[in-house]
Amino acid sequence: MENAFGQPQSVVVLGGTSDIARAIVRKLCAARAETVVLAGRDPAGLAEAAREAEEYGATRTEVLTFDAEDPASAETTVAGAFERAGGPVDLVIVAVGALGDQSEFEDDPAEAVRMVTVNMTWPVAALTAVRTRLLAQGHGRILVLTSVAAVRVRRSMYLYAGAKAGLDRLCQGMSDSLVGTGVRLQLVRPGFVRTKMTSGQKEAPFTTGPNEVAEYVVRALSTDDPVVWSPPVLRYLFVVVRHLPAAIWRRVADL
Amino acid sequence: MTRLAGWGRTPAAQSSVVAPSSEEEVAELLARGPLCVRGLGRSYGDAAQLAGGTVAELTGLDEIGPVDEAGVVTLGAGASIDALLASVLPEGWFVPVTPGTRQVTMGGAVAADVHGKNHHRDGSFASHVESLRLATPRGVFDVSPEADPDLFWATLGGMGLTGVVTRVRLRLLRVESDVVLVDTDRFDDLDGVMAAMVEGDERHRYSVAWVDCTAAGSRTGRAVLTRGDHAPAGAEPPRAPRTGRLGVPFVAPPGLLNRLSVRAFNEAWFRRAPRHAVEEPHSLGAFFHPLDGVADWNRLYGPRGFVQYQFVVPENAGETVRAVIERLARSGLVSFLAVLKRFGAGDPGHLSFPMAGWTLALDLPVGAETLPDELDALDELVLDAGGRVYLAKDARLDPAKVAAMYPRLEEWRAVRARVDPEGVLTSDLARRLHLVGR
């Protein structure tokens, strides 16, 4: 069960090898998390993340694999994760996503579908299954990792950012649908984060590491804030960014 | 499904709430599956809720019988202290132990083995319970310290996990008036007030101190001590006007009770208290339940709610009280109304909170980043001193520390297993602290 500060005892991570998710899990394990279920694509990476969770205090870890390119697998993955948790799940982290270098595949319709599936369709299918389960539990939290890139989509990564934007907006509505139910959904919108997903990319202003994101996220668990920005200053910066004229945005977006 | 939370308004959960109106209905519910019992929801954390499960609200079992010559009354577990007083005070009876609010049920008072300002003299609620009726998955029993003492003592302080209390036989206290004569003393530091309590508590039935945890430097721990006794018949009536009921607007904006306002409140409170006053007449309500005059005051803490941190340490560990207060003052975390009390000896309740020593209760709003870790650090201080935190107030204790704080936990579990082998009785508190299975 979660405590008064929103610190969970049991956590399910979809996208368990994500650097940001791992940083969050480390902090949660150092607090109250005991059971951690990690679902992801890469068994070796999951085993490593599970070992790390135990090092930080988890007493029970479980892993399972899924393929985010197959939305039909979302429901069974969620069912399997909840079963492995072996009791109420306090927090579900959705950290599924793929970025890549869009210039290499932007002319391929199949790749475009793949980007939308991994970044939006699979997560939405999974969230739908998670939502039902948490409502039945009468309590629980959901953290969905999107990105500030979803707030204003830029040309160099419109497939990734556009799909994340779809997920982000959809989650705002889902979050509202949960008010008063004992279940809460919070969106996490990090700025540029130094991770294996972004390695090789040019860093943007306000770049942080995964640990900083995790810090803001864990802090936000004791609040009702529907959106967690990391770093928090981006909330204000993006008020401006959102309203920049298109011509200026094109010039500054991919500087 | 209904949304339930404790008095601190932290983690809310949806449960299906049922309101049995007889012992038979309670027995039926116990046969059906996992069940959590709830009284008036005045525990601060998650003791009286069960996310996704069934919660039985016992307030329908509220009959209050006549008081016999010995001052014993039989009443339904859902009857409140408020209702009991309305019925028996006109006949010259008072409750033997009352918490800081009258809005608690008999069942809740038993389950938390509540204490009042007279603990140093009269012990906790258990000392005044003749017997109780307990509906368990293994049948309904009449338990008392003589008949099945194990089950009796596992239930007093057992947080509703050994069975559903349906009826209580309680010994009342004879009073000659509805007035309390109160001595008030102001102290500039903690040592002063603690010494005065050690020296003078025995001369009064009631004693409690309010400590200012926001004052910095040498004034850390300045305090106002109030001690009282029931006035004899014909005593002068109280002069102070009765407090009206002030409602708190729907949910206060976060931070209304912030550092500045709490400091200002504490300052005003301290200054208003006389340096030394003797035998001033107070009404029972103003003396025992001052906060009941402010409807829904818990909403003042805003939507995130607050936690009450209450611990007890043994008599010889007064230094721990100082260490906690100093740590808090340094950390910048502010507590509105810190209450200090000296307990008398504890009772045989396996999970009963009180032990001879010092108890301090602090109200802390959720939101300060450092609060979770700070309270974990305070737990260490408390444990090192051989103390414990109060489960009826808890919403955040580390489950790994429960057994050290409540060393008779295993013994308690064994008694519970006898009447509830399948683990029907549960709560979010029980699940969070692993008091019972997950």
Ligand SMILES: Cc1cc2nc3c(=O)[nH]c(=O)nc-3n(C[C@H](O)[C@H](O)[C@H](O)COP(=O)(O)OP(=O)(O)OC[C@H]3O[C@@H](n4cnc5c(N)ncnc54)[C@H](O)[C@@H]3O)c2cc1C
């Ligand atoms: C303003 C304020 C001041 C307080 N001051 C004090 C104080 O001075 N001293 C003190 O000791 N406490 C104090 N408390 C705490 C309060 O007395 C306890 O939490 C008490 O248990 C609340 O009773 P309730 O009827 O509201 O029970 P709930 O909060 O509804 O339930 C509390 C526990 O009792 C169990 N329970 C309830 N009914 C039954 C039943 N019929 N059978 C079995 N189990 C049952 C529940 O399962 C739960 O574990 C205070 C609380 C407030 C809000």
